[in-house]
Amino acid sequence: MPRFTRSLLAVLTALCAAPAAASAPAGASPYAVLAELETRVATIGFRLTTANAPHCPQTQPQIGVIWGDPRLYDTASRAAARAAYGASDSDAPYIAAIATGSPAAAAGLHVGMAIHAVAGLVPASEGGDAFARIAALETRLGAPSPDPAVEIEAADGRRIAVHPVAGCASAFRVEARDRPEGAADGRLVLISAGLAGFADDDELAAAVAHELAHNILRHRARLDAAGVDRGLGKQFGRSARLFRQTEIEADRLSVWLMQAAGYDPxxxxxxxQRFGKRGGPILFQAGTHPRWQDRVQILETEIAAIRTAQASGKPFVPPLIAAPPPLE
Known part of the structure; x- marks a missing residue:
């Protein structure tokens, strides 16, 4: 069985064991479960990026979508995946998720809509790799444009104008992996299906905000500029210390991003607390990350700072963005 399908089945099994974390009906296909998780991440990502646009040094147009592609699935699984999204038999990329209250929703786009072109870009011309086609769409939408609207051309020939809003520069994807984890590469926030299924919406917003904070603070670029070891040596010495510094910075900023977007910090x-305790006592703590108990203390300190700022009536100014401490 292909790895993608095997991982989805593992995710479905895990979610059935924790039904409070997912709203997909019992007995739903693994692709329907993934589609529900993508909608949650799309909505949370859209809220976080647009609410915090005034604070972000780099912004981009946001319409509130996550893209899908039939080539993510093997031939035997493709029909079931298309059915879960309501996608046609077209080989074109399609809309996998639409954020609630987003420009995409207002324009009448819908999940499963096959896409021929976005702002003149025809993703089918990007080669045969599904991830290359999706990345091309994300990059195209994220590029600044003097035009107030983005034209979405559906595979059936319809042309729809979508009016983006400004948001912090990041795209979002859900990866079909059952291991609960997230990542950020400076342009993209990746959330595993296992992580999305583990958390309720406010807790998931905390995880997404943490990864978004990495992008806002340019952690990948700053770590590269500092010459960190990304191999086995990252767990030790200076490299581990610098990675741990960026984790603490992302934790601190995350609750401010949540507050601005209307989530409970x-x-x-x-x-x-739940994530740290999920596997019992930890025998080996990676040097690149703080202990979960330390993270909780850091977060509580930042939440207290938010409440103090609110009580004082001072302007809401998240820390670190304007002047992140050097990595050295």
Missing amino acids: AAAVRFW
Whole structure:
């Protein structure tokens, strides 16, 4: 069985064991479960990026979608995947998720809509790799444009104008992996299906905000500029210390991003408490990350700072963005 399908089945099994974390009906296909998780991440990502646009040094147009592609699935699985999204038999990329309250929703785009072109880009011309086609769409949408609207051309010939809003520069994807984890590469926030299924919406917002904070603070570029070891040596010495510094910075900023977007920052404390305890006592703590108990203390300190700022009536100014400490 292909790895993608095998991982989805593992995710479905895990979610059935924790039904409070997912709203997909019992007995739903693994692709329907993935589609539900993508909608949650799309909505959370859209809220976080657009609410915090005034604070972000780099912004991009946001319409509130996550893209899918039939080539993500093997031939035997493709029909079931298309059915879960309501996608046609077209080989074109399609819309996998639409954020609630987003420009995509207002324009009448819908999940499963096959896409011929976005702002003149025909993703089918990007080669045969599904991830290359999706990345091309994300890059095209994220590029600044003097035009107030983005034209989406559906595979059936319809042309739809979507009016983006400004948001922090990041795209979002859900990866079909059952291991609960997230990642950020400076342009993209990746959330595993296992992580999305583990958390309720406010807790998931904490995880997404943490990864978004990495992108806002340019951690990948700053770590590369500092010459960190990304191999086995990252667990030790200076490299481990610098990676741990960026994790603490992302934790600190995450609750401010949540507050601005209308999420309860205290959910970040709940998330890390549950996430840290999920596997029992940890025999080996990676040097690149703080202990979950330390993360909780850091978050509680930042939440107290948020409450103090609110009580003082001072302007809401998240820390670190304007002047992140050097990595040295």
